[in-house]
Amino acid sequence: MYEAIAFYFFSALTLGMFSVTVLSKNALYSMSALAGGMIFISGFFFLLDAEFLGVVQIIVYSGAVMALYAFGMMFFDTTQEVREKTECKKTLYTLSLFSAVLIVLIVAAPIMGANIEATYPMSAELGNVQTIGLVLFTKYLVPFELAAVMLLVAMISGIILVSKRLDHSITLHDEDPKEEAL
Amino acid sequence: MSSEMAYVIETLVKALVIIALFSALAGFATYVERKILAFMQRRLGPMMVGPYGVLQLVADMIKLFTKEDVVPKNVVKPIFLIAPLIAAISAMTALAAVPLFPEFTLFGHTVRPILADVGVGVLFVMGVASVSMYAPLLAGMSSSNKWGLLASARAVVQLLSFEVVSGFALLAPIMIIGSLSLIDINNYQIGGVAEWIIWKQPLAFVLFVIAIFAETNRTPFDLLEHETEITAGYGTEYSGMRWGMFFIGEYANMFTASFLVSLIFLGGFNPMWFIPGALAIILKVCFLIFFFMWVRAAWPHIRPDQLMWLCWKVLMPLALLNILITGIVLL
Numbered sequence: 001m002y003e004a005i006a007f008y009f010f011s012a013l014t015l016g017m018f019s020v021t022v023l024s025k026n027a028l029y030s031m032s033a034l035a036g037g038m039i040f041i042s043g044f045f046f047l048l049d050a051e052f053l054g055v056v057q058i059i060v061y062s063g064a065v066m067a068l069y070a071f072g073m074m075f076f077d078t079t080q081e082v083r084e085k086t087e088c089k090k091t092l093y094t095l096s097l098f099s100a101v102l103i104v105l106i107v108a109a110p111i112m113g114a115n116i117e118a119t120y121p122m123s124a125e126l127g128n129v130q131t132i133g134l135v136l137f138t139k140y141l142v143p144f145e146l147a148a149v150m151l152l153v154a155m156i157s158g159i160i161l162v163s164k165r166l167d168h169s170i171t172l173h174d175e176d177p178k179e180e181a182l
Numbered sequence: 183m184s185s186e187m188a189y190v191i192e193t194l195v196k197a198l199v200i201i202a203l204f205s206a207l208a209g210f211a212t213y214v215e216r217k218i219l220a221f222m223q224r225r226l227g228p229m230m231v232g233p234y235g236v237l238q239l240v241a242d243m244i245k246l247f248t249k250e251d252v253v254p255k256n257v258v259k260p261i262f263l264i265a266p267l268i269a270a271i272s273a274m275t276a277l278a279a280v281p282l283f284p285e286f287t288l289f290g291h292t293v294r295p296i297l298a299d300v301g302v303g304v305l306f307v308m309g310v311a312s313v314s315m316y317a318p319l320l321a322g323m324s325s326s327n328k329w330g331l332l333a334s335a336r337a338v339v340q341l342l343s344f345e346v347v348s349g350f351a352l353l354a355p356i357m358i359i360g361s362l363s364l365i366d367i368n369n370y371q372i373g374g375v376a377e378w379i380i381w382k383q384p385l386a387f388v389l390f391v392i393a394i395f396a397e398t399n400r401t402p403f404d405l406l407e408h409e410t411e412i413t414a415g416y417g418t419e420y421s422g423m424r425w426g427m428f429f430i431g432e433y434a435n436m437f438t439a440s441f442l443v444s445l446i447f448l449g450g451f452n453p454m455w456f457i458p459g460a461l462a463i464i465l466k467v468c469f470l471i472f473f474f475m476w477v478r479a480a481w482p483h484i485r486p487d488q489l490m491w492l493c494w495k496v497l498m499p500l501a502l503l504n505i506l507i508t509g510i511v512l513l
Contacts, residue, residue, distance in 0.1 A: 029258070069338060159498070
């Protein structure tokens with residue numbers, strides 16, 4: 001019973017948050033609702049006893065939405081409403097059509113998914129994390145390692161790109177022409 | 183009474199105790215902080231209200247509760263009102279997965295002083311505590327104030343950078359223990375001071391302590407409210423209890439971080455020589471809180487570019503090196 005209550009509670013919250021994300025005209029409302037919705041989704045993972053995925057959902061998406069905030073800060077005045085120009089009606093209609101088809105697919109998915117069998121079923125004696133580790137380091141070892149190396153390369157190159165200016169102090173200048181003139 | 187009902191009541195009681203205890207501790211910690219700073223910097227600190235200034239706490243509470251709750255005209259109102267709540271709520275939620283004391287028996291009923299024993303305790307606490315950085319971010323962005331906006335930009339930079347360092351620092355001890363559960367980590371260190379993980383992972387300990395200073399927004403790294411540069415940062419437009427809520431969140435986060443350090447590196451709630459386990463962890467947490475204040479008294483602020491230099495060019499390579507060496511040793 002408690003699971004049902006929690007499920008409907010989280011569903012209502014998540015749907016509400018994501019509708020605010022889509023319908024709101026203020027960039028700050030949209031981004032905050034997106035962050036909230038992403039965190040509420042982790043509730044479903046906890047309900048399904050997939051704690052690891054739930055926690056990863058919080059960690060990954062709270063960081064990702066944080067980066068979105070940084071972009072929002074650069075591109076919008078977040079206290080004002082964003083005025084969209086919807087000149088091209090054709091794109092709008094095409095996109096709406098696509099979303100309608102997508103919704104039909106999503107509703108139809110459980111019917112198709114009824115006869116799916118797990119190739120790596122959960123075993124009772126292993127925990128959540130162990131099971132994920134087992135699949136990750138046997139079947140998906142190569143993609144996992146590739147993704148890890150790519151992330152490391154991206155991280156190091158990011159540091160190198162920025163670090164040229166890290167040695168240069170913003171506040172202390174050895175030769176400041178204005179000060180010499182004074 | 184069915185066992186399910188008992189479980190619900192027990193959980194509710196634990197949740198209420200956590201909320202009440204840590205809100206009160208936040209207030210008390212402000213008094214302690216002012217006193218310790220005063221001793222270290224040869225000032226008086228609170229002296230007037232009550233014996234030895236102890237009632238200053240009550241006076242501050244009354245002041246915060248009765249101050250006018252000002253909401254400036256041009257702010258984005260709902261977000262402006264929610265932001266302080268996020269600080270307090272996420273800090274309390276993070277405490278849910280922290281085992282505060284060893285198990286004890288009360289009226290023949292074994293009480294486990296942990297609200298939710300999730301199998302991935304460390305990740306849960308780190309993840310939820312990192313959500314509390316949304317509070318200064320949203321506060322700064324919604325308050326239509328340029329100091330606030332600068333503070334929220336700094337919040338993004340600081341959180342995203344030090345999240346990486348603290349995650350990498352924790353990875354090495356977790357590799358040794360092989361479990362993400364805080365109770366397993368604690369049980370790994372049974373057997374006295376010699377079994378503490380700090381002796382096996384001294385570098386990870388130092389890196390993690392530096393990272394939590396940045397993540398709890400404490401003084402050498404509190405770029406978000408740096409008074410000399412950005413007035414009061416994200417809190418510029420806030421008044422009364424809403425401002426106080428940010429600080430309840432900050433102090434609760436400090437306590438969470440102290441519990442995390444003492445559980446992972448300093449032996450947790452295992453008995454220490456003649457000291458029983460519950461007292462041992464309280465002593466460790468008290469020392470770490472004192473350490474937070476000691477650092478605040480002793481060190482000056484740093485600049486944002488120094489912070490980034492420290493994070494990406496010193497701490498991050500060291501953390502990666504630590505993981506590499508741990509991996510080689512474990513093989």
